[in-house]
Amino acid sequence: MIEVKDLCFSRHDGDNKHRILNQLNLLVPAAQHLALLGDSGSGKTTLLHILAGLLQADSGWISVNNQALSSLNEPALALYRRKIGLIFQHYQLLDCLTVKQNILFQHKLNFPKQAANEFEPIVNALGLQNKLNTLPHQLSGGEQQRVGIARALLNKPQIIFADEPTGNLDQKRSHQVVKLLTTLCRERGINLVMVTHSHQLTDYFDQVKVLRDGCFE
Numbered sequence: 001m002i003e004v005k006d007l008c009f010s011r012h013d014g015d016n017k018h019r020i021l022n023q024l025n026l027l028v029p030a031a032q033h034l035a036l037l038g039d040s041g042s043g044k045t046t047l048l049h050i051l052a053g054l055l056q057a058d059s060g061w062i063s064v065n066n067q068a069l070s071s072l073n074e075p076a077l078a079l080y081r082r083k084i085g086l087i088f089q090h091y092q093l094l095d096c097l098t099v100k101q102n103i104l105f106q107h108k109l110n111f112p113k114q115a116a117n118e119f120e121p122i123v124n125a126l127g128l129q130n131k132l133n134t135l136p137h138q139l140s141g142g143e144q145q146r147v148g149i150a151r152a153l154l155n156k157p158q159i160i161f162a163d164e165p166t167g168n169l170d171q172k173r174s175h176q177v178v179k180l181l182t183t184l185c186r187e188r189g190i191n192l193v194m195v196t197h198s199h200q201l202t203d204y205f206d207q208v209k210v211l212r213d214g215c216f217e
């Protein structure tokens with residue numbers, strides 16, 4: 001569950017202060033899925049980064065699974081970030097590693113002593129079983145994004161934040177990827193917050209919010 005109250009965040013551009021998020025409120029109940037829309041520059045990525053513990057809010061209150069983010073010190077924040085999955089528009093795969101190595105990489109870093117038991121079911125669900133020894137540049141955009149989703153899911157995240165994961169895909173592939181992502185998250189009870197520019201993809205979500213002038217419409 002994600003709760004946000006009166007969240008404010010500004011960027012400084014020289015002497016100018018630019019308010020990006022202004023008294024923002026949000027509630028995403030446990031296991032629910034939120035689609036986050038808004039014009040370019042409206043602050044979607046900024047909000048995602050604050051919720052992921054990558055940026056610090058100026059003021060306001062954020063609670064994720066009953067844990068107040070502002071109360072976490074740096075080691076606790078690092079632990080928090082381990083429990084979330086991040087999916088990016090540009091996939092962020094390591095080009096010198098195979099698909100299998102890419103999917104396992106973060107799990108090995110986060111849980112060096114644990115077996116990746118979910119590897120096979122996740123790879124099969126995403127239809128990647130025949131691509132495991134392939135390098136990322138030999139894959140289509142949709143396939144690369146499925147590798148990004150597999151990598152995020154393997155860490156057994158409580159929450160996934162996805163920043164325009166279909167930004168580089170055509171309409172058909174976008175629907176395939178979002179359908180897979182939402183289905184796999186639902187099966188696992190994972191909260192999902194996905195930034196998108198596409199209103200056509202919002203049918204897969206429980207909630208749709210549009211950012212404008214620093215708060216939701």
Ligand SMILES: Nc1ncnc2c1ncn2[C@@H]1O[C@H](COP(=O)(O)OP(=O)(O)OP(=O)(O)O)[C@@H](O)[C@H]1O
Pocket residue numbers: 011012020038039040041042043044045046047
């Ligand atoms: N590192 C930064 N330094 C200064 N300003 C920034 C920085 N990153 C983003 N901004 C500004 O903050 C505002 C919100 O940016 P953000 O990336 O959150 O928007 P967005 O809604 O995700 O946009 P898009 O849909 O184009 O990705 C924009 O005006 C942007 O120019």
